[in-house]
Amino acid sequence: MTKDEYYKLGRKLTKEERKELFREYDRTKDPQIRDILIEEHLYIAEILSKKYAGKGIDYEDIYQVASIGLIYAIDRYDLTRGYEFSSFATPTIIGEIKKYFRDKGWTIRVPRRIQELSKKINLANIHLSQKYQRTPKVEDIAEYLNATPEEILESVEASKAYSPQSLDVSYDTGDDKEINLSDLIGEEEQYYDKIEVNDLLETAMKDLNEVERTILLERYINKRTQVSIAKKLDISQMTVSRIEKKVLKKIKQELKKTMGI
Incomplete structure (x- = not known):
């Protein structure tokens, strides 16, 4: 063509x-x-670029990097391996975006006071974790550094663009729960996870027969009970239960094979 x-x-x-x-x-x-x-397939680059937008680098720059990652994925894609292209391209594109963020480092326009505070936060987190034998709260770090909680969160947000690893740091919210820094900042692109999951499920379901597909879709998409499905298919509830277990085992094995686990 x-x-x-x-x-x-x-x-x-x-x-x-x-x-x-x-x-x-x-x-x-x-x-x-x-x-x-x-x-x-540029839509994949667009979706993934939106996921990383608003974190210190212009969207257009991220989109350009994502598009380059897409080209790499197209050149490397092997259709005979059975993966849907979007499932293969997604980690390739994300890898290029993260590499770009790492390479940019503090060349992103971050005030020096934020850079210095970010370093102090990392050191304070280590010290207070040892002192309290728990993950420190944002308020603990703020008090230790003689800063406000808002200043701590501002620095955390700015450093997110510099060091993606810092997103793994957890803080105590005071409600017996811990949150990652990534939970404090921005929103996830709602369609991002669906790209790979939908393709993997479609691959896993391709070898199911009509009864197996019906039971799976009715149970997990339409949220119907085994009894109502049994009536619809004119089989026993025990048969539905047995087929459902067999199908879930088959899909689990297929997903492991597809993902190389």
């Missing part, structure tokens, strides 16, 4: 059409086919 033929279609390609293009690209390495595949 040429780019002219693609644009004449006036629509997005179907899944099978995209797979056929990947096969053709694998054979020919035709740059026109590569361009079509990039355009067809």
Whole structure:
């Protein structure tokens, strides 16, 4: 398929059409086919870029990096391994974005006072953890550093762009719960996790027969009981229970194989 033929279609390609293009690209390495595949999958780069937006680097810069990651994924993708492309591309793109954040470091426009406070917070966290034998609260760190809780959280937010590892640090909320720094800042892109999960489930379900698929969908999508499903399929509730267990075991094994566990 040429780019002219693609644009004449006036629509997005179907899944099978995209797979056929990947096969053709694998054979020919035709740059026109590569361009079509990039355009067809730019939505993945867009979704993942939004996940990291608002963290110290302009969205357009992140999107450019994500697009480069997408190109790498297209060049490396092997259709014969059975992965959906989006499942393969997602970690590749995220890796490029995180690498970009690490490389930028403090060249992101962060005030020096925030840089200095961030270092003090890390040291205070270690000291107070040893002193109290628990994860320190934000208020504990603020008191120790003679700062306000707002200043601590401001520094945490700014340092998020500099050091993604710091997001693993936990703080006590005072309600017998601990939260990660990532929980204090920003929102998750609601469609991000669905990209990979949906593809993995679709791969895992492809070998199920109609009865098995019906039981799985009715139980976990439509939230129906085993008794109501048994009546619908005119089989016993015990049979539904047995098939459900077998299907879940089959899907679990397929997911492990797909994810290389």
